Amino acid sequence: MVEIKINGKTVQANEGETILEVATREGIYIPSLCHHEAVAATGACRMCVVEAGKAGRKKKIVTACTFPVSAGVEVETSNDRVKMNQKLVLELLMSRAPQAKILDEIACRLDLEVPRRFEMANADECILCGLCVRVCDEVVGANAITFNSRGADTKVGGPLMESPEDCIGCAACVYVCPTDCIKMTETAEARTIVKWDRVLPMKKCAECGWPFMPNFQALQFRKMTEVPKEFFSLCPDCRKH
């Protein structure tokens, strides 16, 4: 265990833990968008910027989600410098996702008046945090979607922006998207991940007839988990009986 300071308060931390982990445990709010405990931290959105450094040294702006703490590190989560950075990052993100509720919530919670000076990007509310890409790769293992192009033209989608053939329609991307820009529709026949233009026929429970998951997802999960063939013929409810 090492001692660090957050906003002047001395706290205990494990060496190598991130600032975000320590702050969360201590009940100190640091906003974040591209961070999720299920996937590796990447430091892309820069929403979780804080000021950190050793005592007596020049402090730097770092991302709390990736910065590993060590003994004597001092962290400021809401001084003027941090606020200036948070405010502009929010304003820049709002130019991509003007409708995203989460950005307004963060601004509200940080008590920041965010101006709206910038030209809007044609981004369909996507802030390119990459959570969908990482979840699809690291958690689901499908690795169906990716970043296409680069810079301000970056777009998330299947390779070359085609509908991703490896997408199993599990909807993990829909679930993790912080701006809610990945929509899904479902009928008894098919599930559609609207953003990826991916339509997958549904598998119906052999017993109750509930269309509980896409056929392709059942197939891939069976390959990955090596469960018996019958396992995915029943929906989770009927499986319990």
Next chain:
Amino acid sequence: MTKVSSVAALEQLIKEKSVNRTADKKYISVCGGTGCLAGGGNAVIDALSKELTNQNMDIEVVRTGCHGFCERGPLVVIHPEGTFYNRVKPADVPDILEKTIKNGEVIKKLLYRDENKVEYEKEKDVPFYKHQMRVVFENNGHIDPEKIEDYFARGGYKALAKVLGGISPDDVVDLVLKSGLRGRGGGGFPTGVKWKSCRKATGGPKYVLCNADEGDPGAFMDRSIMEGNPHSVIEGMLIGAYAIGSTEGYIYIRNEYPLAVHRVKVALEQAREYGLLGENILGTGFSFDIKINRGGGAFICGESTALMMSIEGKVGRPRPKYIHTVESGLWDKPTNLNNVETWANVPHIIEKGVEWYTSIGTGDVSNDPWGGSKGTKIFSLVGKVNNTGLVEVPMGITLRDIIYKIGGGIKNAKKGRTFKAIQTGGPSGGCIPEKFLDEPVDFDGLTKLGSMMGSGGMIVMDDMTCMVEVARYFVDFLKDESCGKCTPCREGLRQMSDILNRITKGEGRDNDIDTLYELGRVMEDSALCALGQTAAYPVLSTVKYFREEYEQHIKDGYCAGKQCTSLIRYTIDPEKCTGCSICAKKCPTKAISGELKKTYTIDQDTCVRCGVCFDVCNFNAVIIPSGSEIREKLGE
């Protein structure tokens, strides 16, 4: 060719080969760098070889690497006298052999003439070379980069022999640390400190990388080192690998450098044939080999972590470096990355000693490796100067010396052009105005002025350069090259680009300068990698030193550099126009009309504002009003 089996055998080999390049040996070196080859260098070399064979003359023609004075190519130097011929054509070859080689006469028309028509006979007297200090580039004019024997002949691999002959890895690290060598790729991080941390890092294998993904517009020093003297880089990497304890290295070269890729490949093969790469080098038990990895054209892959991602086969996007790459880099293993020029410095430090190296440059590095900038630095000097090309100068030289002594001053000074600014450090660098020209050029000096050393680009700008347009150009370049991972860089550059494009079109708004400044501050603080952190420098430095130009654009629609085509008009001053008609003849859109010996006029609707009329007019009769001048002069 047999493998060299011991340190003593290598020393003997170097001694044997040295007779090929004694100080009085007669040979003709022809520049075979990309610039001179593009100017027809190969044809000159072919003509020389053919003519020498025809005449049964036993004189060697050496196709060397880049000599640096690219705008004057193809270059031919006759050794040992050092007679320097520029812009040589195959048709000049018989004359060169007949007059210069046989009779020792100098051919006047092939000599270099400076802007005052002064002729120079010897390479070393040409001002462009005279004020340089060539260490890394020294061998470029003498050796054939595709012949390892030529490198031996100039004392190549002596430093490797010295190291493997009995300097411990720790002592090698210490030597580099004491030399004060700092990273030539841009960051200026002390090389010895990096090596020390990588040597200390636990785990393995350890990797040694060479960053040859040189991407700054107009910069080509790394290319010229690889094309001209690839073995110096390999020797540096061998010494580094020995010091760090690595067995595997990569050279990451951008694929847009086909000649560099080819020559490094040939050099690696030859080094392997002599047993200088591979298993059990010189029988010392030290093993090391190098692979070439070709970059796919992304500027961001010159950033260390993106480069490593790219070698791993992933998309080149940087990652946070809070855990340093010397501990966890390529494939999460300890990795030491240095730039081409840094590696090429290493053999010289080992060979000539720390004392010699620290005698060049600024500051005191005896106790603090950050205490100064030692050795030489290669700059690519381009823009509105008379002599452009690659210049190697000692750290601490003033900007004025580079521009006026080596560069020969501002181009078209006689037509009234004057110096406005010099942009250093590549696209992320800043613009430095006249008042700082006497400041010393070193890592800390340039940073203090709001610019940076970067990889060594230097673009000289005259009074006909619009500083807002300069900022717009670099911001647009970086916007296109940003990887798009982090918000401040991706979105910040997009907004900066929008604002700057508006300003140069005369659509600037009152608070634009403040917004640019705020964006710049946040990008510097919050962006993930060095590209984003420094991307705002072109804007911040021009706002700092040339704020009035921004204000003029916004308030008056006035462009002082007369470059923003939306804000200027070309018109002819009837009092100065002699009616020579040259402007009308050269105008690509036939916008100029008139009668011979009478005043010509420009039709504003047809004019595309290309500036050809301004360039060709010998009487300064074409004038370029902007902003309120347009209203006064043209009544628009």
